[in-house]
Amino acid sequence: MITGEQKPFDEIWNMVKDFKKVLVFGCNTCVAICHAGGGKEAEILASLLRMRAAQEGVAIEIDHSAVERHCEPEFFQPVMDNVRKYDLVLSTACGVGVNLLSENIGEIPVFPAINTEFFGAVPRSGEFTELCAGCGNCILHLTGGICPIARCSKSLLNGPCGGTNSGSCEVSPDIKCAWVQIYDRLKQLNRLDLMGEIVEAKDWSKAQGPRNFKVKVLEEIKK
Amino acid sequence: MSFREILESGKFAVTAEIGPPKGTDIKEMYHHIEVLKGKIDVANVTDNQxxxxxISSLAVSKIVLDNxxxxxxxxTCRDRNRIxxxxxxxxxxxLGIHNVLCLTGDHVNAGDHKQAKSVYDVESVQLLKIVEGMNNGKDMSGNEMKxxxxxxAGAVxxxxxxxxxxxxVKFEKKVKAGAKFFQTQAIYDMEKFKSFMQYAKKFPVKxxxxxxxxxxxxxxxxxxxNVPGITVPQELIEELKAAGKEKALETGINIAARHIxxxxxEKICDGVHIMAIGMEDKVPMIMERAGLL
Incomplete structure (x- = not known):
């Protein structure tokens, strides 16, 4: 799932303070799970903004609503007549949602209320961790299911750097060294031979945007 | 004799470091070059250490050569992509610079531009392969070069x-990728280093x-x-403590000389790499006490 965290409140306030009619528009899928941008968070953010507007003596009408997804038009199209009544949409969806809504909304700006971070796992409720970087060329079969692109601070492909420190990363003792984990996992799988092979320089063109693809089968059906 | 010839001849090699300064005032750096010249065999020029x-390591390497x-x-692979x-x-x-030490490079988090975008398009093992390819007349995409x-090429x-x-595992990959010499992280425990060398001697590297x-x-x-991969044994710490504050540095110099x-x-390895870190002036003294000058 996509993770994100709400921007600092002052930054959000500075984005909205000069508008007259603002919709805080939530997305009830990924960013709702990380408590940053679902309908509930949109509602709280709208009331915080109303309180700030009152404090500052600024007249802004601030409402809130949400749909299930901002990343597919079919989810937001049914409510667009209402959305277009505002002069600013403050989206609490991920950046994908902000982009797509912006493309579809017409003359109204769409601003981001959250910083979109990564697509991550939820190892424990309320904790989010990046395990895959979406680099476009998966090598998890060679690394014991542990991604060095996402989980090594330097995205190294041939083993740990000299900064590896008793299982931790040189960047922070809170980050586990991905290559020590890969080594241990391959050892457990009796496949340390995989780590001995030199991995050639990566084709980063697969990881760089703008990226898009079409599902071939669906294309055939359409024809 | 070139660095390669020195190591291949079996002579015990001594390398030290020239750390490029931040800024255009290079008087102190010139002084370090003067102090080390004629004493050590080659000077490593660090890359945004x-x-x-x-100052870039390439520019300072040229200055070292000219002097x-x-x-x-x-x-390092931190600041530049493969191009x-x-x-x-x-x-x-x-420019006439023919020794290269291939490193991955400390993370930007360690430095003074923490918000920089790290590159790591390639890393140390792959950089060694690039060098090997260029030595054979080809760039890493396989294009013939004129x-x-x-x-x-060396590594750490x-x-x-x-x-x-x-x-x-990574060391062996570096050997396979074409590293001919290695400079190690600081070592203090001779017995541990000897056992490492028993293993490392199996490989055709200096x-x-x-x-x-x-x-x-x-x-x-x-x-x-705080420094990953460095362990100073307790008996050396005791030796430094016993020396007292005023003689601690003197004792540290003697320890370094004794180890060298x-x-x-005992012909344990092929040479030493002295990282003086601001004490370049002391390198000749260390070498003298080690019986190298």
Whole structure:
């Protein structure tokens, strides 16, 4: 799932303070799970903004609503007549949602209320961790299911750097060294031979945007 | 004799470091070059060491060369992609710089531009392969180049990394990728280093042991706590403590000299790499006490 965290409140306030009619528009899928941008968070953010507007003596009408997804038009199209009544949409969806809504909304700006971070796992409720970087060329079969692109601070492909420190990363003792984990996992799988092979320089063109693809089968059906 | 010839002849090699400064005032750096010239065999020129922005290692390598000393160009993969690295390798080659130490590079988090975008398009093992390819007249995409390079390529290894096994897997890959010499992270435990060398001697590479002078017991404790892959044994810390504050540095210099002498006399490795870290002036004294001058 996509993770994100709400921007600092002052930054959000500075984005909205000069508008007259603002919709805080939530997305009830990924960013709702990380408590940053679902309908509930949109509602709280709208009331915080109303309180700030009152404090500052600024007249802004601030409402809130949400749909299930901002990343597919079919989810937001049914409510667009209402959305277009505002002069600013403050989206609490991920950046994908902000982009797509912006493309579809017409003359109204769409601003981001959250910083979109990564697509991550939820190892424990309320904790989010990046395990895959979406680099476009998966090598998890060679690394014991542990991604060095996402989980090594330097995205190294041939083993740990000299900064590896008793299982931790040189960047922070809170980050586990991905290559020590890969080594241990391959050892457990009796496949340390995989780590001995030199991995050639990566084709980063697969990881760089703008990226898009079409599902071939669906294309055939359409024809 | 060139660095390659020195190591291949079996002579015990001594390398040290020239750290490019931040800024255009290079008087002190010139002084360090003067102090080291004629004493050490080659000077490594560090590449934005600890991710702190300074004069480029390529420019300073050329200055070192022009001032009568052979440089080892240190190249990290942190700040340049494969195009930039290859372009600088060609640049080094035509400037007469023929030793290169291939490093991954400290993370930007360690330095003074923490918000920088790290590159790591390639890393140390892959950089070694790039150098090998360029020595054979081809860039890393396989394009023929007009004129090949002639680099003597080296790499680093941390003999006391914890855990050690993954580090050794990488060391062996570096050998396979074309590293001809290694300069190690600082080592202090001779017995442990001897056992590392028993393993490393199986490979056709030259090994230079990393020497960092201990300035005080405090510095030793700090390194034990904070520097990955460095372990100063307790008896050396006691030796520094016993010397007292005023004589701690003197004792640290003697420890370094003693280690170098042992490494040479017992033919444990092929040379030493002295990382003076601001004490370049002391390098000749260390060498004298080690019986090298």
């Amino acid at each position: 600890s991710a702190v922005m300074r 009568g000393m052979e440089p080892v160009l240190q190249m 930039g690295l290859q372009a600088d390798l060609l640049g080094a080659s035509v 004129g090949a390079t002639n680099f003597y 290894v941390t003999p006391e990394a914890v855990p050690l096994e993954p580090q050794l 090994m230079l042991a990393g020497i960092v002078v201990l300035k005080s017991a405090g510095m030793a404790n700090f390194m034990n706590k 002498k042992q490494l040479k006399d």
